[in-house]
Amino acid sequence: MAGGEGGSDDLDVLLTLPDELRGAFKDPLGPIHTDANRLRPDLGEPVIAVGDVVTRHLTQAGVRPDLAILDWVTEREALSESEKPDITGYGGRIDVENPAAGLSAALLRALGCGIERDEKTVIVVDGEEDLATVPVLAVAPDGASVVYGQPGEGMVHVPVDSETRTHARELLAKMDGDEAVQDALGGF
Template sequence: MTDHGTNEDIDTDESGVVLTLPDELRGAFKEPFGPVFTDDERLVAALGEPVIVVGDVVTRHLTRAGVRPDLAVVDWVTERETLPDDEQPDIEGYERRIDLENPAAGLAEDLLHALRNGIGHDETAVVVVDGEEDLAALPAFAIAPEGASVVYGQPGEGMVHVEIDAEIREHARGLLSRMDGDHDRARRALGLE
């Protein structure tokens, strides 16, 4: 993992995947966790603070609409296709850039640390994932502050806006607890212990 920012490096004593999505839990992610927007202006008007965005297309839409997310997570891929350069979101101007690896259907400890640190700092940050960032919204729901907006893409539908409250936070933590893996290590990485 490489932190290109000016702040402290994210320090992990171990690397690797801590949680994986079991087949029986995949259905829990089919339905959007919040309202779906297709209009950038309506979405921008609904955003709280901080703004956390997971996905290249959503990040591109918001930056082109004049919103610089406080934390963006991108992987240069949408719907399993690599984005051409002219369709990639603009990530210039972020105060911190963190490069890391994360597998499909999994959550690596580095990604969980990056989310925790990105949400916990006042500086803007972009996490560039080598692999997949699809599940990153779930731990963001679990740790984002009350009133924050987490936005992610719903393939073929639009941009899902989740306003964080106690109910969504507990729902996300419940889903994380049903994933396979080392739950204690995941909670520590997210600062939930």
């Protein structure tokens, strides 16, 4: 699935974050780190990075994430070319659209595809990638490390196991939307 591919439902928003749940998504799901070099020995496989700054810090520390999800924006500000993470060296690139406070069918399919690929993959989101952490946690394999940004604080590292996967699936179930999310992610 490359940029421009996909069906007519790519822009379908399958899930949206209701206002009453916004607080539940602000609490970090794991420990916060400020030094990617110190985090490096604790990372499992595969490494999945959600966010531009996280991906840049991991890459600068010598960790090329197996899957990186980017939107070229941090804290609602477009990144300059010098601030963007280096995406050379990724074997695959998937371009998708995704709205703020939502999860589109295209993004969910790209996440499922990116996790299953044997090559390092980058997903470039036109829109917002912030909520991608939750479905990634719902389908990532045991032993994976999901690292995402906590605005103004650092990088959150979530080792994936059955407990984190169950918590992520419970969060997805609380969002407003379509049951087709499971199909878009490849089932869970």
